[in-house]
Amino acid sequence: MSSTLVASAPPPALGSPALSCRDVQVSFRHQEVVCGVDLELGNGEWLGIIGPNGAGKSTLLRSIVGLIDFDGTVDLGDGRAPGATDVALVPQFPELPKGMTVAEYVLLGRTAHLGWLARESRADRQIVSSVLHRLELGEFADRLVSTLSGGEAQQVVVARALAQQCPVLLLDEPTSALDLGHQVSVLELVDDLRRTEGLSVLAAMHDLSAAGRFADRLILIDHGRIVAQGCPDEVLRSDLLSAVYGTSLTVQSIDGELVVLPAPRRRTRHPEETP
Structure with a gap:
């Protein structure tokens, strides 16, 4: 069995649409949370969504997979509305059922591919085993998900989404919830899959430096509206980010990569200190 995690058909050319949102609007209690968002995700592209807390990033993603009612349209490249075998979501706050092992939980990602009353096949279980191996989670297969640390649980949720084998x-x-080492390994795995197998990635990210490192393009959202979009060096600008995030930020290029940092503090000299 191949270790391929997503469909093995040759990936479409980068730039052809994988997913499109047109005038997507979401309101809660008559208050707009997402305000007429338009975006297009190309096949094999990593599109990053950045913005402060409450900007509408999570709400937008949840509307795309149909977890939230919205106005507007969300279509795949062929014009269909996305289904469970087309788009997989790694949520920010996943619910892990008690009494279920890691392998059983990741196997839930195969549910969308099963027919009515069908059971998981050997091929489904091999896909799960492959995913756990790629994420270095093989030794966790028989552990209960309720015993995992926050970082371990986050990796298992990513594994379930990858086992779903959706193109988006x-x-x-x-x-x-991951430490620095596991942050890098998970993001690099996703990046490898989208480069080698045509996986298209739409990611809401708080870490602006990681967003600039992995995303082909960035969309900056504030109060539910897109305020900037383009290549990372077009969006990750000190003046723009400082205005949207409400704090002084600086953007530096280190070894060819953009790094976003708080502006240096102005240290207040204590009265008895010598100038």
């Missing part, structure tokens, strides 16, 4: 992957702060 939505990530909602996928590394928020």
Whole structure:
């Protein structure tokens, strides 16, 4: 059995649409949370969504997979509305059922591919085994998900989404509970899959430096509206980010990669200190 995690057909050319949103609007209690968002995700592209807390990033992703009612349209490249075998979501706050092992939980990702009353096949279980191996989670297969640390649980949720083998992957702060080493390994795995197998990635990310490192393009959202979009070096600008995030930020290029940092503090000199 191949270790391929997504469909093995040759990936379409980068730039052809995988997913499109047109005038997507979401309101809660008569208050607009997402305000007429238009975006297009190309096949094999990583499109990052950045913005402060409450900007509407998670709400937008949840509307795309049909978890939230919305106005507007969300279509795949062939014009169909996305289904469970087309788009997988890694949520920011996943619910892990008690009494279920890691392998059983990841196997839930295969549910969308099963017929009515069908059971998982050997091929489904091999896909799960492959995913766990790629994420270095093989030793966790028989552990109960309720015993996992926050970082371990986050990796298992990513594994379930990859086992779903959808051509479009939505990530909602996928590394928020991970240490630095596992953040890099998970993001690099997703990046490898989209480069080698045509996986298209739409990711809401708090880590602006990671967003600039992995995304082909960025969309900056504030109060539910897109305020900037383009290549990382067009969006990750000190003046723009400082205005949207409400704090002074600086953007530096280190070894060819953009790094977003808080502006240096102005240290207040204590009265008895010598100038």
